Every structure is written in C-alpha cells, then in structure tokens.
Amino acid sequence: xxxxxxxxxxxxxxxxxxxxxxxxxxxxxxxxxxxxxxxxxxxxxxxxxxxxxxxxxxxxxxxxxxxxxxxxxxxxxxxxxxxxxxxxxxxxxxxxxxx
Amino acid sequence: xxxxxxxxxxxxxxxxxxxxxxxxxxxxxxxxxxxxxxxxxxxxxxxxxxxxxxxxxxxxxxxxxxxxxxxxxxxxxxxxxxxxxxxxxxxxxxxxxxxxxxxxxxxxxxxxxxxxxxxxxxxxxxxxxxxxxxxxxxxxxxxxxxxxxxxxxxxxxxxxxxxxxxxxxxxxxxxxxxxxxxxxxxxxxxxxxxxxxxxxxxxxxxxxxxxxxxxxxxxxxxxxxxxxxxxxxxxxxxxxxxxxxxxxxxxxxxxxxxxxxxxxxxxxxxxxxxxxxxxxxxxxxxxxxxxxxxxxxxxxxxxxxxxxxxxxxxxxxxxxxxxxxxxxxxxxxxxxxxxxxxxxxxxxxxxxxxxxxxxxxxxxxxxxxxxxxxxxxxxxxxxxxxxxxxxxxxxxxxxxxxxxxxxxxxxxxxxxxxxxxxxxxxxxxxxxxxxxxxxxxxxxxxxxxxxxxxxxxxxxxxxxxxxxxxxxxxxxxxxxxxxxxxxxxxxxxxxxxxxxxxxxxxxxxxxxxxxxxxxxxxxxxxxxxxxxxxxxxxxxxxxxxxxxxxxxxxxxxxxxxxxxxxxxxxxxxxxxxxxxxxxxxxxxxxxxxxxxxxxxxxxxxxxxxxxxxxxxxxxxxxxxxxxxxx
Numbered sequence: 136x137x138x139x140x141x142x143x144x145x146x147x148x149x150x151x152x153x154x155x156x157x158x159x160x161x162x163x164x165x166x167x168x169x170x171x172x173x174x175x176x177x178x179x180x181x182x183x184x185x186x187x188x189x190x191x192x193x194x195x196x197x198x199x200x201x202x203x204x205x206x207x208x209x210x211x212x213x214x215x216x217x218x219x220x221x222x223x224x225x226x227x228x229x230x231x232x233x234x
Numbered sequence: 235x236x237x238x239x240x241x242x243x244x245x246x247x248x249x250x251x252x253x254x255x256x257x258x259x260x261x262x263x264x265x266x267x268x269x270x271x272x273x274x275x276x277x278x279x280x281x282x283x284x285x286x287x288x289x290x291x292x293x294x295x296x297x298x299x300x301x302x303x304x305x306x307x308x309x310x311x312x313x314x315x316x317x318x319x320x321x322x323x324x325x326x327x328x329x330x331x332x333x334x335x336x337x338x339x340x341x342x343x344x345x346x347x348x349x350x351x352x353x354x355x356x357x358x359x360x361x362x363x364x365x366x367x368x369x370x371x372x373x374x375x376x377x378x379x380x381x382x383x384x385x386x387x388x389x390x391x392x393x394x395x396x397x398x399x400x401x402x403x404x405x406x407x408x409x410x411x412x413x414x415x416x417x418x419x420x421x422x423x424x425x426x427x428x429x430x431x432x433x434x435x436x437x438x439x440x441x442x443x444x445x446x447x448x449x450x451x452x453x454x455x456x457x458x459x460x461x462x463x464x465x466x467x468x469x470x471x472x473x474x475x476x477x478x479x480x481x482x483x484x485x486x487x488x489x490x491x492x493x494x495x496x497x498x499x500x501x502x503x504x505x506x507x508x509x510x511x512x513x514x515x516x517x518x519x520x521x522x523x524x525x526x527x528x529x530x531x532x533x534x535x536x537x538x539x540x541x542x543x544x545x546x547x548x549x550x551x552x553x554x555x556x557x558x559x560x561x562x563x564x565x566x567x568x569x570x571x572x573x574x575x576x577x578x579x580x581x582x583x584x585x586x587x588x589x590x591x592x593x594x595x596x597x598x599x600x601x602x603x604x605x606x607x608x609x610x611x612x613x614x615x616x617x618x619x620x621x622x623x624x625x626x627x628x629x630x631x632x633x634x635x636x637x638x639x640x641x642x643x644x645x646x647x648x649x650x651x652x653x654x655x656x657x658x659x660x661x662x663x664x665x666x667x668x669x670x671x672x673x674x675x676x677x678x679x680x681x682x683x684x685x686x687x688x689x690x691x692x693x694x695x696x697x698x699x700x701x702x703x704x705x706x707x708x709x710x711x712x713x714x715x716x717x718x719x720x721x722x723x724x725x726x727x728x729x730x731x732x733x734x735x736x737x738x739x740x741x742x743x744x745x746x747x748x749x750x751x752x753x754x755x756x757x758x759x760x761x762x763x764x765x766x767x768x769x770x771x772x773x774x775x776x777x778x779x780x781x782x783x784x785x786x787x788x789x790x791x792x793x794x795x796x797x798x799x800x801x802x803x804x805x806x807x808x809x810x811x812x813x814x815x816x817x818x819x820x821x822x823x824x825x826x827x828x829x830x831x832x833x834x835x836x837x838x839x840x841x842x843x844x845x846x847x848x849x850x851x852x853x854x855x856x857x858x859x860x861x862x863x864x
Contacts, residue, residue, distance in 0.1 A: 157846045165841070230839030 148175035255356035266352030318372035336698035361387035415463010422456035454514025461497030482587030518559030526552025530663035574630035581702030585616035606676035630710030665755030
C-alpha cells in the first residue's frame, strides 16, 4: 500500500476537524473536533517519521499527545464551568467579547 | 590673585533680602523698605572695605577671587561659579552699591504713598544682586546669569505700575529689545566655547592670540550686539525712552546709572577681543558715534523731562561706547565717564523725580517753569548735575568727556576727525538740550495749574540728591588728579601701557573748542526758551522737528520693518497650522476612525468566526508559501 495514503487520510481527518470547529455549536463537539485535528497532525507526524526512517516525527507526536492531554483537562474544565453557570454548552452563548 | 571668602555676601545679602520681602508678603509691609535699604547699605560697606583692602595690596595681588562651587563639569570643560573682584569690577561695585543705596533711601520717601512699596524694594534688591553678579562673575557664563537677572529686574520695575496698559507694554518692549541683545551674548558665549574651549575671561584672553581674525570679529560683533541691547545703543535703542514708565528712582538707578552701562562693562571686560580685531573695534566706534548723536538729537525735542534725560543717557552711553572703541587708551576714559555719569545722571533723575513729586506727577516741561523758586535744593542739585553733564570745568563731566573727545581726535587720520567731530558735535547738542531742560523747568515764568502746589521734597529725598551733586562736582577732579583712575585700571585694560601715538591738537585747544561749542549750544537754548514758552507743543513745525519728535522714526522703522512683517509671518504660520498641519492630523485621525469602525465588525464574539478567520489565515499562509516556493 502506498504510504502517501496515510497523508491523505490525515488531511481528510484534519479538514473534518476544522469544518467541525467552524460549523458546530456544541462546545463538546467543537472540542472533539479540535482533538481530531491534533490527531490528524499526529498521524502525519508518524507517517513522515516512517517515510524518513527516523524517530523525530514519532517524538513530536508524543509532545502533541501531552499537549492534547493538558488541553483536555483545561478545556473540559472550562466547558463544565460554563455549563454550570449558563445551563448551555453552546459556544454561541459565550459571545461576550463582541464589540 | 588673592583669594577672598566674603565676596559672595555682596550678592547673597540683597538676594536673600529680596526673597524674604517677596515671600513674606504683606507681613513685611511695615519694615520691608528699611531692611532693603540696610542691606543695600551693608553691601556698600563691604564694597568699601574690599576697596581699601585692594588698595593696600599691590600689583597682581590686587585682584581677588572666590570660588563658590563647580557649576558645570563635562570632560575637559569646567565652569566654576566663581567671583572676580579686580580694579575694574570694584569701580562698578562701588557705583552700584553706592548709588543704589542712595536711591533706596530716596525711594523710601518717593514711594511712601504706594501700597506696593515693599515689592518695589524687593525688586530693587533683586536688581542690586543681579547687577553685582554681572560685574563679579569671572566667566561669560556667570556674567550671563547676572545679565539676565538685571533684564528681569528691569522688566519688573518698568512695569511696576502695570495696571496701566501702556506701562506694561513699555516693560514688554524693553524685555524684547533686551532679548535681541541677549541672543548676541549667548552666541558670543557659544563662539568663545567653540573657539577656545573655555568661557572664562582668562581662558578666552589666553586663546585670543591663536584665534583667526574671522572668529574674533564674529565674537566682537556678537558682544557688541549684546552691549547694544543692554545699553540701548543703535540699533536696539528704542526701548530706553519707553522704559521711563517705571518709577523715577528706577530710571535713576537702572536706566541711567547702572544697568544700561553693562554694555560698556562687557566691552571693557572683553577688551582683549576688540584689541585683537580692528574690524570689531571699528564697529564699536560706529555704534557709539551714531548713538551719541542719535540720543542727543532725540533729546532736543522731548517735552517729557524723564524722556529728555533718557535720550541724554543714551547719548552719554554712546560716548562711553565710542571711548571703548578707541582701543586701550579709551577704556579708562569710558569707565571714568561712566562713573561721573553715574553721579550726575542719577542726581538729575532724582531731581526730576523730586519735581514730579511736587507737581502731581506732571512730566511735561512745558507745564513747569519757575520751579527753582519753590524747590531751591532740587534746582541747585539739578543745576550742578547739569553743569557736570555739559562739561563745564571743574565739574565731573568736563574731565571725563573732554578726555574722550581728545582721545577720539588723537585716533588719527580721517577716523580721528570723524569720531572727534561727532563727539564735539554731540557735546554742543548736549549743551543745547540740557540747557533747554533747565530753562524750561527751573526758570522763566510759572506755567503750572493752580491745583499743583510744588514744594521742596522731604529730606530723605534731597539728601541723596545732595550727595550725588557733590559727586557730580568732585568726582571728575578726583579721578583725574594724577591720572588716578587711568593708573588704577591700567593693569586690567591697558597692561601694555599704551598711550596716544601723537596728539592731534594740544589738549588745551581741544578743551577750548569743546567749551566753545558748549557755550554756543547753551546760548541758543537760552535765547530760544528764555520766554514765551507755549504750554502746548507747537504743531506748525518743520518736518525735521516732527521727525525728531518721533524719536527719529526709530519706532516707525521697527514697526514697518520688523513688527508688521513679523506679525504677517505669524498670521501666515497660524493659518498654515490651522489648515495644513491640523488637516493632516485630522485626516489621519478620520481615516483611522472610519477604517476601525469597519474593522470592528469582524469582532463579533463568536468562537466559530474567529476559528474560521484563523483557518482562512493559515490557508492563505500556506498558499503564499506554496506560491513562493513553486
């Protein structure tokens, strides 16, 4: 199997994630889409690591995972707090920054 | 050089007293004038002690210095705030403190009805402090501080009655004209620093032999400009007449005896510059010559007694400046005339003040007449000053003015005849206008209203007048006996011991010529003003008289050539500022306001739209990189 297919898959996953972030309103779903993008990037890292025959890409993907884990902790906490105060997990309700 | 420790008190005492009087305010009203007068008297006492100590020393040890503190220290450039009292400065210090004290005493009575008398005395003390700093500073920078200080004091005192708008304008005019001169002094300091790396008198003097002629001429010209501003010399003379708006003691002290002679001091102090630059020296001669005739002519047409005396001051300082332009021989005579002038002109101003005091502040001489009968002491003291100024022997002015005329003729060649002729002509006109003042004021028939009750002034006023009159009588003889003053000043201004190469005419002949023209001037004035003086100045007079009445068009000239173009330029700049500069600023502001109003719409608060912009941004970035690398 051609190894570039992994890259196509990674691109598709990233696009799905990006579109999801832009179009979905539920904070949890947006959050999951962000995770999807991160993992798409991870897939690309690993693929490049395979193509180049070294470990640099794999190491980078571990960094991404650590960052993603941290992000989950902080992000979920924010979402839970927001839900508690507004009884809604819609990102459009949290639009206090406008104007 | 001797080191002294108490020169500083000369300046500190009046300065502190001035500050106290100003800061304490109305609390000091009762005793302020007494404190100020005592302080002034004590500075005179210090000066007298210094003088006698100086006389007891000899040679180089006569000059005393005191280093106060290091003022500026940058790299190799050091300016110390230090004082120098040498044979030249002590003449000024004695004149300033002596005449100053007499005028303080006089002012106690003269200003007794003024509810701001304390403020007046505070300013007088401020003036004395600044003037002493001017003549005691040992560098041009120290001198400059005093120079500006006397300018400020002069401004405050001319505008002392600034509730009258014309007086306030006169003060402003004096200040502005002085600023023009001050620019000359500051440029001179900069030239000195650039050329010699030093601004002290000794530093500049040491550098002069190595400097280029052009630099020395520029330095001399700037010093002359400074002197012209402060000493009301052509072309910056126009402020002195208006400065008579100040109280009469101010006119006597500042605008006759002391401050206006600062220019003579500056040129004499900088004699090494002028001795080394014949061009600058000639400029000094020309300025002095023009001003002595200018002032004398203006004096002939003034009906205001103070303005006539002011024009005379201008003319007499012209004599001094002329003398300083005559080289090493002239400096001592300039200073001699300055000192004798200090006596007789201050005395005459105080006399004029005394007359005004008795005449409800009337200044128009056409409304005086026959005052000699009711104010005998004033008339006699004024008369002695008059005899001194026109140069009748053996009064003071005879010795000093005669020496200047003589030295001018001895300058030799066409220059000598021109300058000497101008000085001689000036003496004749001086005799004319001063006789006119005397005849109009003290003799003839009474022309004053019945409401005026002229009376002799109180003793606090006439005692200073008597002292000054004694000076007007005796000082010239004292200074000249055995060439006392010339020898005294020689180490400072004429170290080489130069004297006139040859005599143009025997001194006696010149004296007789001077006396001849003086008696002609006196005779004309007596014949013309002996009787039938109109109370109103006649209108049907020749065009020449009209021009002279308008101060030889000095104000018209300044107005047309300087003031109005200046105002037009200012208006142009205001219009430019309002339309062009403000237009740019408002335009920039407007563009930013409009674009930010539009840009603000992006900021809608929705996370997804921010995310979309980010995605678009990243895509644009990738596209750019892709296109560039492709």
